[in-house]
Amino acid sequence: MKEPLRIGVAGLGTVGASVIRILNTQASLIEEKTGRPVVVTAVSARDRSKDRGIDLSGYQWFDNAADMAASSDVDCIVELIGGADGMAYETIEKAIANGKHVVTANKALLAKHGLKLAAAAEKKDTALAFEASVAGGIPVIKILREGMSANRIKRIYGILNGTCNYILSRMENERMTFQDCLKDAQKLGYAEADPTFDVEGFDTAHKLALLSSLAFGTEVDADSIYVEGISSISPLDITMAGELGYRIKLLGVAEYGKNGLEQRVHPTMVPKTSAIAQVMGVTNAVTIDADAVKELTLIGPGAGGDATASAVVADLTDVAADAVPLPFGVSAASLIKATSAGMQLHQGGYYIRLMVHDRPGVAAGVATRMAEEEISLESILQKRPDSEQPSADRTGRSGTPVPLVLITYAAEESRIRSALARISADGLTAEEPQLIRIERE
Amino acid sequence: MKEPLRIGVAGLGTVGASVIRILNTQASLIEEKTGRPVVVTAVSARDRSKDRGIDLSGYQWFDNAADMAASSDVDCIVELIGGADGMAYETIEKAIANGKHVVTANKALLAKHGLKLAAAAEKKDTALAFEASVAGGIPVIKILREGMSANRIKRIYGILNGTCNYILSRMENERMTFQDCLKDAQKLGYAEADPTFDVEGFDTAHKLALLSSLAFGTEVDADSIYVEGISSISPLDITMAGELGYRIKLLGVAEYGKNGLEQRVHPTMVPKTSAIAQVMGVTNAVTIDADAVKELTLIGPGAGGDATASAVVADLTDVAADAVPLPFGVSAASLIKATSAGMQLHQGGYYIRLMVHDRPGVAAGVATRMAEEEISLESILQKRPDSEQPSADRTGRSGTPVPLVLITYAAEESRIRSALARISADGLTAEEPQLIRIERE
Numbered sequence: 001m002k003e004p005l006r007i008g009v010a011g012l013g014t015v016g017a018s019v020i021r022i023l024n025t026q027a028s029l030i031e032e033k034t035g036r037p038v039v040v041t042a043v044s045a046r047d048r049s050k051d052r053g054i055d056l057s058g059y060q061w062f063d064n065a066a067d068m069a070a071s072s073d074v075d076c077i078v079e080l081i082g083g084a085d086g087m088a089y090e091t092i093e094k095a096i097a098n099g100k101h102v103v104t105a106n107k108a109l110l111a112k113h114g115l116k117l118a119a120a121a122e123k124k125d126t127a128l129a130f131e132a133s134v135a136g137g138i139p140v141i142k143i144l145r146e147g148m149s150a151n152r153i154k155r156i157y158g159i160l161n162g163t164c165n166y167i168l169s170r171m172e173n174e175r176m177t178f179q180d181c182l183k184d185a186q187k188l189g190y191a192e193a194d195p196t197f198d199v200e201g202f203d204t205a206h207k208l209a210l211l212s213s214l215a216f217g218t219e220v221d222a223d224s225i226y227v228e229g230i231s232s233i234s235p236l237d238i239t240m241a242g243e244l245g246y247r248i249k250l251l252g253v254a255e256y257g258k259n260g261l262e263q264r265v266h267p268t269m270v271p272k273t274s275a276i277a278q279v280m281g282v283t284n285a286v287t288i289d290a291d292a293v294k295e296l297t298l299i300g301p302g303a304g305g306d307a308t309a310s311a312v313v314a315d316l317t318d319v320a321a322d323a324v325p326l327p328f329g330v331s332a333a334s335l336i337k338a339t340s341a342g343m344q345l346h347q348g349g350y351y352i353r354l355m356v357h358d359r360p361g362v363a364a365g366v367a368t369r370m371a372e373e374e375i376s377l378e379s380i381l382q383k384r385p386d387s388e389q390p391s392a393d394r395t396g397r398s399g400t401p402v403p404l405v406l407i408t409y410a411a412e413e414s415r416i417r418s419a420l421a422r423i424s425a426d427g428l429t430a431e432e433p434q435l436i437r438i439e440r441e
Numbered sequence: 442m443k444e445p446l447r448i449g450v451a452g453l454g455t456v457g458a459s460v461i462r463i464l465n466t467q468a469s470l471i472e473e474k475t476g477r478p479v480v481v482t483a484v485s486a487r488d489r490s491k492d493r494g495i496d497l498s499g500y501q502w503f504d505n506a507a508d509m510a511a512s513s514d515v516d517c518i519v520e521l522i523g524g525a526d527g528m529a530y531e532t533i534e535k536a537i538a539n540g541k542h543v544v545t546a547n548k549a550l551l552a553k554h555g556l557k558l559a560a561a562a563e564k565k566d567t568a569l570a571f572e573a574s575v576a577g578g579i580p581v582i583k584i585l586r587e588g589m590s591a592n593r594i595k596r597i598y599g600i601l602n603g604t605c606n607y608i609l610s611r612m613e614n615e616r617m618t619f620q621d622c623l624k625d626a627q628k629l630g631y632a633e634a635d636p637t638f639d640v641e642g643f644d645t646a647h648k649l650a651l652l653s654s655l656a657f658g659t660e661v662d663a664d665s666i667y668v669e670g671i672s673s674i675s676p677l678d679i680t681m682a683g684e685l686g687y688r689i690k691l692l693g694v695a696e697y698g699k700n701g702l703e704q705r706v707h708p709t710m711v712p713k714t715s716a717i718a719q720v721m722g723v724t725n726a727v728t729i730d731a732d733a734v735k736e737l738t739l740i741g742p743g744a745g746g747d748a749t750a751s752a753v754v755a756d757l758t759d760v761a762a763d764a765v766p767l768p769f770g771v772s773a774a775s776l777i778k779a780t781s782a783g784m785q786l787h788q789g790g791y792y793i794r795l796m797v798h799d800r801p802g803v804a805a806g807v808a809t810r811m812a813e814e815e816i817s818l819e820s821i822l823q824k825r826p827d828s829e830q831p832s833a834d835r836t837g838r839s840g841t842p843v844p845l846v847l848i849t850y851a852a853e854e855s856r857i858r859s860a861l862a863r864i865s866a867d868g869l870t871a872e873e874p875q876l877i878r879i880e881r882e
C-alpha cells in the first residue's frame with residue numbers, strides 16, 4: 001500500500017466541515033479507487049473554539065494557514081478561506097512553493113491569479129485543482145479539461161450563480177419584485193448581507209473567466225468580461241418574457257468568434273422549452289457547444305456544503321490517484337492571449353421594452369427607427385400585462401406610459417444602441433429602455 | 442518528448458472514420474494536453490476497398506483485427522467492431538493479453554464480459570476504457586468513475602437510446618402511431634432494419650448494466666434487468682400522459698435499496714416540467730441521484746459518428762496522459778455481487794389505462810379493487826381523448842370501450858398486478874390494461 005495522502009484543510013466553514021466529514025465516511029471507497037488512503041492531518045481557521053459539529057482533536061491545528069502550507073506533515077492543501085488575495089493567496093502560493101498539491105474552491109482568486117499560479121504549479125509538478133470553484137457539484141472543470149479533447153468548443157454558457165437563479169425563479173413563480181425576493185433570499189441564507197457580488201454578476205464573471213480559459217485555451221481574463229446584473233429586471237419583463245415564450249436567466253456566456261473572445265454576463269432570455277430554462281431555484285447549469293459533441297448540458301447543485309465538498313473530494317481523489325492534469329488542461333505558457341470582442345460587436349436577438357407615451361404613431365415611429373438601423377423585428381407587442389387594468393379614455397389612451405415590446409432577429413448591439421438613442425431623442429419614450437439579450441440554443 | 446501512443450483502429454464504420462479524422466485535426470491539442478502524440482498506425486475492417494472518405498494509405502492494414510491486437514506496432518486498440526462475442530471479443534482479449542490498452546464503444550460486449558475483461562486489464566495494468574459505450578458524447582463514465590467518490594449514489598436513470606426517444610418524440614409532436622414513426626426512423630437511418638434491439642429496450646439494458654456497476658460498485662449484471670420496450674405505447678397513452686402533466690420516455694433506472702439492486706428498463710412517465718422531459722429527439726440524458734451532489738443531470742448526443750468518436754478520443758487522451766483508472770472505478774475483485782430486487786417489489790407510482798365497458802358502476806368497481814389492495818389513487822380520469830367523438834345513446838353510453846385512466850400514489854408492483862387481475866376477472870375491461878410506471882424527481 002502507498003503512503004497516505006495527508007491533507008491540510010484551510011478554512012472550516014460549511015464546505016470545510018463537509019470535506020472532513022466526507023473524507024471520513026468515504027475513506028474506504030477512496031482508498032479502493034486510488035490505492036492510497038486520503039487522511040486529514042491538519043486544519044486551520046480563524047477561530048479554534050467555534051463548534052463546527054466535527055471533532056478536530058485528531059488534527060494538528062494551525063492559526064496561520066500559510067504555516068500549514070509549509071508544514072512537512074501535509075502533502076496537499078485544501079484552500080477554503082476565500083478572497084482573491086490575502087491569506088488565501090499566501091497559503092496557495094506557499095503550498096506550491098513547498099511542492100504541495102492544492103485543491104481550492106476559490107474562483108475570485110483564480111480569476112485574478114490563476115495563470116500565474118498554474119505556471120508555478122506546473123513547474124513544481126503539483127496539482128492546482130479547482131472543480132469546486134465553478135458550478136459547485138457539477139464536474140464541468142473535469143469535463144472541459146479531460147473530456148473535450150476531440151472538440152473545438154464554439155460557445156459555453158450557463159447559470160453559474162444560485163442566488164440570482166433563485167431570485168429570478170421566485171420573481172416568476174410568485175410575481176414578486178426583485179427587492180422583495182432579495183430580502184427573502186437573505187433571510188433564507190441564499191444571499192449575502194451585501195448581495196452586490198452575486199446579484200450584479202461579478203461572481204458569475206469569475207466563474208465564466210475560468211470556463212472560458214478551459215474551453216478555448218485562452219489566458220484567464222476576467223477584466224474583459226461585460227457584466228450586467230439582475231437588479232434592473234422587473235416583474236413586467238418576466239411576465240412579457242413568459243408571454244413571448246421565454247424565461248429570464250442570468251447567464252455567463254463565452255464565445256470565440258471572428259472578433260475574438262466574447263465574454264459576457266447579463267440577464268438573458270432563453271426559450272422556455274430549452275433544458276436550461278427548466279433550471280429553477282439555486283440549481284446551476286452549463287451548456288457546452290462544440291463541433292463533435294454538438295451540445296452538452298450539465299445541470300446540478302451550484303452551491304451548498306456537501307455539493308461543493310463533493311467537488312473538492314473528487315479533486316483530492318484525482319490527486320491521490322496521481323492523476324494530476326495541467327491546471328488549465330494545457331500548459332499555462334501555451335494559453336493564448338485572446339483579443340476581447342467588445343459588446344458593441346455582439347450579434348444576437350434582443351428583447352427591448354420601451355415605456356412609450358400612449359398616443360397614435362408611436363409604434364410606427366419606433367419601428368421606423370429600427371428599420372433605419374436595418375434591424376428586423378420578429379415581433380412587436382403593445383399590450384398591458386394581464387394584471388394591469390387600463391384607465392383609458394374613449395380614444396383608448398391612458399395618461400400613463402404603456403409597454404411596447406420588440407423582439408429582434410439577430411442584430412449587432414451597436415445598431416440596437418443607436419436605434420434606441422434615436423427613439424429616445426424622438427421623445428417617444430417616458431423611461432430608459434429595458435434591453436435583454438436573447439440566447440438561442 | 443515521450444514516444445507516440447500508437448493506435449490500431451478495429452472497425453471502420455462512421456465512428457471509426459470519425460476517430461481517425463479527429464485524431465488528425467486535434468493532434469496538436471492532444472499532444473499539448475498529454476505531452477505525447479497520439480497517432481493511428483494500423484487499421485482493420487472487413488472490406489479494404491470500401492471508400493470511407495478518409496485516406497488509409499498511411500496505416501498498416503490488417504484483415505484480422507485480432508492479429509492487429511497482437512502487433513508490436515500498436516500500443517492501444519480502439520475496438521469498434523461491435524457484437525458481444527466473435528471478432529470484437531477476440532480482439533479485446535488478445536490486446537489485453539498482449540499488454541495493450543483497449544478503448545471500446547461496445548456495450549453489448551461489456552455487459553456480457555465486462556467483469557472478466559476488467560480483471561484481465563487490471564492484471565496487465567492496461568486501460569479498458571469505454572466512455573463511448575454509454576450515452577455517446579456524454580462523459581458519464583468518467584464522471585461516475587472519477588467524479589463521484591464523495592457520494593453514495595442512490596439512483597441513476599436516463600434516456601439511453603436515441604432511437605426510442607426519437608420515436609416517442611415524434612409520436613407526441615405529430616400524433617403518429619409507433620409503427621409509422623418506426624418506419625420513418627428506419628428511412629432516416631435512426632433505426633435499424635431489425636429494430637428489436639433498440640425499441641424493445643435491450644440496448645438501454647446493456648448501457649444501464651454498465652452505469653449500475655459504476656454507480657453502486659456492483660458486478661455488471663445485465664441478465665437481471667427487467668426490460669420492457671416502447672412498441673406497446675399508443676398515441677392515446679401519449680395524449681393522456683400529456684393531459685396529466687407527464688411525458689413518456691423509455692428510461693433505464695437503477696436503484697440500490699433494501700431489497701437489493703433494482704434495475705429496470707421500461708416506458709416511464711416523467712413530469713413535463715422535469716429537465717429529462719425536455720430531452721427530445723435522438724438526444725440522451727442521465728440523472729445521478731446521490732447524497733452529496735443531490736441531483737446531477739447530463740444531457741447530450743447519444744449517438745452519431747462524431748459524438749461517439751469524441752468519447753473514444755477522450756479515452757485515448759487519458760491513456761496518452763497515463764491516466765488509466767480501474768475500468769469500473771474500483772478493482773473488479775472488489776465489485777459486489779448484488780441481490781437483484783424483483784419487479785414485484787418495485788415501489789412507485791403507476792399510470793394504468795383500462796379500456797372499460799361503458800356502463801354504470803365500472804369506475805366504482807375498479808376503484809374498489811384498487812382500494813382492496815390498499816392502493817391510493819392520485820387521480821382517476823374517465824374521458825374520451827379530445828379527438829374522438831362519442832357515439833353515445835341517450836344514457837351517455839356508447840357501445841365501444843372507453844379509456845379509464847388511474848394515476849396511483851406509490852404502491853408495490855405486486856399489489857398493482859393483483860388488483861388488475863381482479864379487475865380483469867370481474868369482466869370490467871375489454872382489453873389488456875396498459876401500465877406505465879411513473880418516475881418522480
